[in-house]
Amino acid sequence: MGQTPSTNHANDSRNKVQRALTKTEIYNLYYTRCLQVLKPSELAFVKSVVRDNKDDEKGTKVVSRDKLLAQFLNVSTTSSDGSNRLLDILFPIMKRLGQFPFLQDNVAAGQELTLHEFVIALTFISARYTKMLGSSFNFLGLLFVSLSQDKSIIGADIDKFEETPVEIPLIHPFEESDDMNLKARKVDWKNCSEFGDMEDVATQTRIDASGFVTVTTLALIAKSIPLSKQSTMGNQLISRIRQWDEFESYAVSLLRFVNVNLSSTKLDGETISYHEFSHVVTELVPNLYQDGLKRLAAELFTSPKAATDTTKGGDEDSNEQAQKKHFTFEPTKLVTPATLCYISSLLKGSGSNLQVTTENAVKLYAGSESGFSIRSLETKIFKWQAPTFLVVSGKRIKQKTIDTNRRYQKFDESYPRYFLKQENNLQVWQHENDRITYCVVIREPWQSSNKKNFGDESTTIISISPRADCYKSTHSDVTKGKSVYFNNQGMGLGFGNLQPLNKNGNQRYYPGDVSLTIEANLEFAVFRHLAQSTTTNHATNFFKPSCQSQLCAENFEDRFTITDLEVWGIGSMKELDEQRQQWEWEEKQANARQSVNLRSMGEERAFLEMAGLVGNHGNYGSG
Template identity: 45%
Template sequence: MGQATSGLTGSSSQILESFTKSECKELFNARCVLLFRPIELQTIASKLNITNIKEKNIITTSDLAYLCQLSNDKNEDNSSVSPQFKCVLNLLYNSFQVIGKFPFIQDYEIGKMNGLSIEELLVACIFHSGRYKKIFNKEFDYVKLLFISLALGDSEEEPTPITKPEYIENVIPPGELEPYSLELHDPFLDDDPINVRTRKIKWDTFKLIDNFDDVDVESLSINAHSLLELITLFLIINSIPKMNHDKMYDQLNEGIRERWQEFENNALFLLRYFKLNITNQNVKTETINFIEFKHTIDNLLPKFFNEGFTMLFKYGFLSSLISQRSRKNSTSNKENEEEEEAPPETTKSKKSISAKFVETRLVNLPSLSLIGTILTNLGSNINISNKNLVKLYAGSESGFSIRSLESKIFKWQAPTLLIVSGKRLKNKTITSNMRYQQFKSEYPQFFRSSENSLKDWQTENDKITYGVLIYQPWRNSNKRNFGDEQSIIFSIQPRVDVYKSTHNAILKGESVYFNNLGLGLGFGNNQPVNKNGVKKFLPGEVSLTIEANLEFAVFRHVSTSSAHAVSYFQKSTQEQIELTDFEDRFMITDLEVWGVGSTKELEEQRKQWQWEEKQAEARQSVNLRSLGEERAFLEMVGLVGNHNANGGSV
């Protein structure tokens, strides 16, 4: 195989050998296959009902759907795959084919009619799972490869591979006869098997790897709707506990998949970070270019796609195979299985640390998956899920009162997640609502009255949702802020954005106040003024302010710093917004605070609440006969004794 040459470059010896395109591809594929464990290859073969991967040349979309748990059978018509998944399934199938051609990416256009081979699927898995780092010693641009694969593979037509061997054999890719030089660590020996030879190659030096086969990335784009469907799928996957193949399928297809539209709505909020002007109306015609794609990955979603694909592979077709009989009988035995599993769950619930997670209007599986995605990709050390959240306060249940809020959240000694949502204030409310006029007089105006404060991407009908992650316990802070540099403000609706805490040795991240003397809550503000009957807010450049009646809120983003301005939080990194001054003024419709903690923290908090409850009961059962003169006073006001049904008065 090939022809070896050698030469001296400086003081180092360079060993080169020439190969045809087919030989290069065969060696690279072999190198990728070597990165799989035998049990993983056996698992894939078992799920495809073959003894080894060499027996099946072409993977169909039905096979892929089954392997990725988007389907529970291998019907050729994908009848068990929901319509929502078919679009993203085609995108996955085509994009895997693009990566499977690596490093000869441009062969995709010719090779796509032949279908996705099992070796190409394995190559795609190597890149998406991060195992490619064992092949290359230097940095590899995975984001560019991902974009190229999604852009070239973006097609609404369902792949219809021609699987006739004679057709495949007659297709000669361009450049097949052109020799390619590969640098070797050590010379090939005549008796070297292919697994030894492929390890001797310095794949980093292959020019097509660096230049991605000269693909013109700047001319490519991804349809926004196709990317929306992929994001939706990954948000669904992120909402599912890491389980084996059978259970994860049940979660995907019997429960979560019925809520595709809810997840897609949240995916659209995330997509608007890629491109601000994307809406429900234009999402099918808008496109995302490489600059927009890479900017979003670098600044907002460094882990999102890699982890999504890893979940798809690791907990899909690389997971251990469970008995097929149990799956086939899953429908008929469903009632029996529920009866068998019910007692342990019931027992566990009795011993649970907190009440079972119940979704609310603001915190539900789709929104929780989005929030968790945002915080995880920001590097937060807190994993947000329905397993470690405790609802501390919900305005719709406890009333929109700052006293009620205080009584519910001040006992929690671990991080908290505050979510506030509402409707953008319309001109009619701004000019006629007296309570807002009072708040407006205390909150300094940024835009002149003659200016239109709404940007092109803001509308009067917007629903607005912001969140704040706070690590320190809440406390009254009428004189001094609290908090640390781990605090984060993030917007959810109508678009996702993040505002991380600014590192400042003087401010120290003390960006939060809870003022129960009539000035509400602030994040990113200086302490408000409350002196001599004068109340005044002092908002920071990037800040969220909630007034004391929990009725109005303002998020302010000022991009141009002034000499006296305060910056507790960093400005937006969204390319179209980072240099823009804007405000979101809204009337609050929902406000919730959730406690976040580990099992240990939740248990400690439960014990604390139990102790406080017992103390309260003990105080209520004080023997009033021992109160002496105080008892006489209580009798006088009708609180004890005298058997006065109508109470008393002072």
């Protein structure tokens, strides 16, 4: 295509070469550049769209909502499996993203996308835009604007672009012989100031709270889908969309990080600013939206044939699938794919590199199955040598329990009171009927710690519901993150506490200012948050207070009766396999102990005694 300047000349001329073009010309060049950065599988999908969709009355290739639905999910538009809901959300977002780079000349969403709009939107959803605009481009601001209904931001039709020339920077000057492809590469897209500052545009508008919940639910669903063969992706997505209400409950919890007074029944007329939107992303769920949309693009907007061509050999894949059959994730009442995605997203906000998915999470203990006993809990979790997370859930303690339940009264006597009896210990945003759920993520293996705490500074407390929050460990050269105890001598579990006292019938807890305490019968729990502590107890601050703007300086407690408690392991395939073999061996030995007739064993009995499989007094096992 003609000679290009030398590297030195290119560097000297960067940001100095300008070219006046109309908005229509710039838009067409940007579309051309977008085509150049798509992956082969994505480009193959675009070609199939061009082939299977019609032209409008102006001869422009368009992509209809119904055609797109049928094409990437291979389902009819009358299907009730949730695919329509997906398009109802995704289509208008794509319509607005597809108007870039001139957002103030945008058009309200309709039932069709032009081919230009579809391709440009695809580069943003798939994160290919970084090849043109750089990784520092404010995608969050662009997404926020795309969710806005503000007509001052989204107004005129693209066909009515002003034809007044606009100066844009070039990396290399245009030559007369340059075709559209070469010109698109010569534009310095990263430094096109005419595109506007995304943050500046975003701060001029607001989005509906219901819109926040909807797009957050979609992002969580997309992010929860495990990577797999392309042929199964559509089915996985539809399966997750059928669980929409469950994912939505977690999106509402994230909304309450924006404003603790909001709830799923109080969304009408409520709006969110860009500052609030970016705060929840920065503090809690970094890259949730970009990662979720990127996964969505990988699952929807790629050619199955192209994806298959790039996969590994069938034998290797078959072996991997055979291994995974041993570890089929079985959801429980407390932990589901939505729960795992939510926890993993908040962990990323805490700075942890741990990821929790349906492919690496294994249930170690569930109180509903094994009984709410600290001995049972100890038996199930102490042999796991990899990270774990504990989830505890229940109902807020009501006055009747306080007045009549002697077990709670005994716990209440041992746990230092912060709020006086005559005080209302509920804040305005706390409600008597709240279901409360907390999660604690621990990297170190569990151990009996009746004298000394264990753990490290990666331990994290997560508020799951009714609001999202994340409490990170504080750094201390003295405590070194040893914030966990497992006391099997009558004092239960503690996260963020000093060792409790249990001596001569005197029991006493020493809760930290930010802490979660579970009493020994696994019946009651207290989460304490004292941002302005005036107590003189021996508490040590193991965890940082909330970073939620309304709660960071507020004192509150969540006291609840436990209804569910589970502990899950987070492991690699190797760890999962080792744990499975250990469980199989234990089950085999247990069956052997139950089946032998010890009174007639003779020499075999003596052998079993030496092996420690039976006791010396006719007892089956050690006790």
